[in-house]
Amino acid sequence: NAGVTQTPKFRVLKTGQSMTLLCAQDMNHEYMYWYRQDPGMGLRLIHYSVGEGTTAKGEVPDGYNVSRLKKQNFLLGLESAAPSQTSVYFCASSRRRRETQYFGPGTRLLVL
Amino acid sequence: QQQVKQSPQSLIVQKGGISIINCAYENTAFDYFPWYQQFPGKGPALLIAIRPDVSEKKEGRFTISFNKSAKQFSLHIMDSQPGDSATYFCAASMNSGYSTLTFGKGTMLLVSP
Secondary structure, rough: OOOOEEEEEEEEEOOOOOOEEEEOOOOOOEEEEEEEEEEEEEEEEEEEEOOOOOOEEEEOOOOOOOEEOOEEEEOOOOOOOOOOHHHEEEEEHHHHHHOOOOEOOOEEEEEE | OEEEEEEOEEEEEOOOOOOEEEEEEEEOOOEEEEEEEOOOOOEEEEEEEEEOOOEEEEEOOOOEEEOOOOEEEEEEEOOOHHHHOOEEEEEEEEEOOOOOEEOOOOOEEEOOO
């Protein structure tokens, strides 16, 4: 039982490049979330999903897209990376809306 | 507009002391208040949570105190240990629609030996 896993752990991108971050959970959770964490800014919600095939915008969605084609996976895409997207990205999942969120180990992204 | 204000930003406490982290909110519709703990290089993990029907919840050395009229809640860590050194986030959510968690900006706690 791996919980929430994230791929990759670390990535360096050049401005304008694209990439996809993968989140997988094996707890059969309905809800999944993508956050970014920046120094002094706490955790900010980018996008979330309330079930397979659904996505919704969070607090800071601009520049990101997401997809939830399978219940266990939640993908975060950057179409044209910008230095402002340098951050640590966390994925989380929960069984129901207001239950414990289980976080992955994070992906550290550096955009040059 | 920040909906959950957390203070202090950082905190140094001696081993055995009491660590206190405070959070304040403005939205009276918030009715679920969890605290998450994050160790360096790891993802956050739920520490303890409270709903406003109680004024205090205790789990081991960790206690949440809740003041509904003041719209404030706080985390107390009794007998703080070096292993408690971490970043702590308070959060809040509403019981409506697909309400998600709104996090405070975090408090970096260092417990000195």
